[in-house]
Amino acid sequence: MTQYAPSLPRPLRPGGLLLAGMLLALGCQSDPDSPTATSASPEAGTRLDGPAPAESGQPHLHAGEDGTVWMSWVEPVGEDRHALRYATLDDTSWAAPRTAARGGDWFVNWADVPSLRPLPSGRLAAQYLRSTGPDPLAYAVQITQTDGAGTWRSAVRPHDDGTATEHGFVSLLPWPDDRLLAVWLDGRTMAGRDGHGGEMTLRGGVLDATGTVEQRALLDDRTCECCPTTAVRTKGEALVAYRDRSADEVRNIRLVRFDGQSWSDPAVLHDDGWRIEGCPVNGPALAAAGDRVAAAWYTAPGGVPRVNVAFSADGGRQFGDPIVVAKGTPTGRVDVVWLGEGRVAVSWLGTSAADAPALRVRAVATDGASRPAVPMATLASASRGVGMPRLVRSGPHLYAAWTHPEEGVQVGRLRTNALRQGKRCYSSSESLIPPMVRRRNGPCIDASGPPARALSPSCQSERRAETMYPARRPSRAVRPSPGVPNWYSSPPPRLTRKLACPTEALRLGLSSTSSKSSAVPAFSMSSWRPPPPRPSSGYTRRPDAGRKR
Structure with missing residues (x-):
């Protein structure tokens, strides 16, 4: 008999799933997943007629x-058959x-999703789950592949x-x-124990190509019991990510x-410190x-849900500091795809401008820059009935x-240029963003900092000072005449005050203070010096040259 997941809750309201008619561009605010957006994008996601019943x-x-x-999916075919x-x-x-x-x-479950994968040789591979006994938590992995003629072979179990x-x-x-690498969660050490006793591995x-399994290996002897795994090919290796489980119930990636x-030995992507x-x-x-x-991953240390993304340039051996993509209301169930030009699109379950469940997407660059998130689809519910949303890119569409x-x-479709709408913002991650890039993009508050209207008075005064006397370099070397102040090497006194908040320091490019710390090192604009003058023929341009008299 087919084993089912617990019964799925009904949608919050009738009418089916409605795609957002207009994509909402959120401003640079403290909560990227906040439903307080006020501007709209002309781009719209579209719902495609799908082949599934x-x-x-x-x-x-x-x-x-x-x-x-x-696209693969599971559908019933007759009574108790799928x-x-x-x-x-x-x-x-x-x-x-x-x-x-x-x-x-x-074994049919909302979270443990079967999949299909085309192979470079033109063959196909697929995996699904089959019950192995009366216990609802007894089931095995089945992997099937096509032969050279396209006929599906009998399924095999990768575990023995x-x-x-x-x-x-x-x-x-x-x-x-023409081989296939498979990674799975294995509960063999739970045999003879009730519930989730023992360790998931x-x-x-x-x-x-014939289904013969080789190079079986134990990769981690204690993992989270029911979080999906993910794997990608880099230039010369396979990289696998999963949720771990420590002895004191900290569940990092x-x-x-x-x-x-x-x-390789397991390595922590980032120590979130999420104990659950x-x-x-x-x-x-x-x-x-x-x-x-x-x-990309979901985490909630201290009870604050968030979606993070981090980047690696060496095949996953080292990752930069995480960038907060959404914070406050996300449900998670993330996915990520490359867009090109050093940007990715991250999707997650969050909320729309009307505080309704939504599948949201946001473009994030490797330097931490991002655009406002857009709701790709407004959902009737964010419950288990939605399953695990998946995201891919093909050409100019997601x-x-x-x-x-x-x-x-x-199935929904969205043009990738819809993710370029809105103001460009930078995250408060510890990634090194060039100071002049931050200055050039103006007063854009980082994703996890306070909105502009909530800045402290001291930060507001610094913002006004930056507006009146923006930090910039001269277009050419200027030698000051005696008695004439040079604002490039000696800023006005009002700009020599020490900064009072880390978000403003980050925005002005004056400090690379960690987002985990509220302390800001003392800094004075008077410490800034212009670049050395370019070689010249000895000609000195007077500061007032070219001015009408």
């Missing part, structure tokens, strides 16, 4: 190197759906423990020599790498372009898929 769910998206969008179906998208038209697998003993325990949250990656293996021979006595069902997301990697509790799998 109203009873469908668990969608998964993948964009191939040729731009083809692949099928993993898939179709490809050409602009706005879907090809006829096909079936990868079907059966009557599947034979225990009636949890196995799932699979990530698949194409691997050299992370394991991996490599499958050849960890990373492991595979070079084809061995796995239970699985949040919120896994990370990775996107890679060569050795450039973006990692495509997202999610589940509506009554209408099944939904």
Whole structure:
């Protein structure tokens, strides 16, 4: 008999899922996920007619190197039977759906989503879950692949423990020599224990074209029990991200790498310090372009929900400080894709301007710059019925898929230039943003700092001083005449005051103070010096030269 997830709640209001008719451009404010937006973007997301029926769910998206969008989903076929179906998208038209697998003993769950992955050789691979006993938490991973003629082979299990325990949250990656790399959560040490007793582990293996499993390995012996995993290919390795679980219940995101021979030791992406006595069902997301990697994840240290993104330029060995993408109201369930030009798009479940659940998307650059978030779709609910929304990019469009509790799998499309609307802002992360870039972009408050109207009086006075006497360099070397003040080397006295708040110091480019600390080092504008003058023929330009008399 098919095992089901708990019954899904009904939508908050009838009418189905409505896409936002107008994308809202949030200003530079303290809460990027705040519903207090006042400006609107002319770009609009569109809802595509999908190939899945109203009873469908668990969608998964993948964009191939040729731009083809692949979508898989689960739908019922008869009583107590399900099928993993898939179709490809050409602009706005879907090809006829096909079936990868079907059966009557599947484990169907809103969070543990089956998936399909095209391989470079033209073959396909897919994974789904099958119940292995009367215990609702006893299920196994099933991986099936097509042969050279396109026929689906019998499914195999990548794990060989034979225990009636949890196995799932699979990530698949194409691997050299027409092989397949699989990573999954493995609960074999929970055998004979009630509930979630024992330790959930992370394991991996490599499958050849016939389904033979090689190089099985234990990657981490204690992980979060039910947070999805994610994996990407860098130039020479595989990078896997997952949510860890420490002895004192701190659940950070960890990373492991595979070079084809061995796995690295787990490394913490960032120490969020989020302690929670239970699985949040919120896994990370990775996107890679060569050795450039973006990692997005949900966290809530101190009970404050937020969505972060961090960047790596060396294949995931080192990441910069996290950039806050959304804070305050996000539900999480993130995804991330590269947009090019050093930018990524991050998606998450948050709220719209009308305080309604929404699938939101925001573009963030590697230097911390971002545009206001836009609601790609307004949802009837942000409950489990929405599932795990997925995001991919193909050409000038972003495509997202999610589940509506009554209408099944939904697909939306958004032009990437919609994410360029609104004022450019910088995050308060510890990433090094060139000071002149911050000055050039004007008084834009960082994403986690206070809005301009909430600045302290001392900061407001500094803002007024910066407006009256902006920090800038001369267009050419100027040698001051005797008795004539040179404001470039000696700013007015009112600008020699020490800054009183870290956000203003960051904005003016005068301090790289960490966002984790409220202390601001003393700084005086009088310490600034212009660049050395360029070589000249000895000609001295008078400060008043060219002025009408």
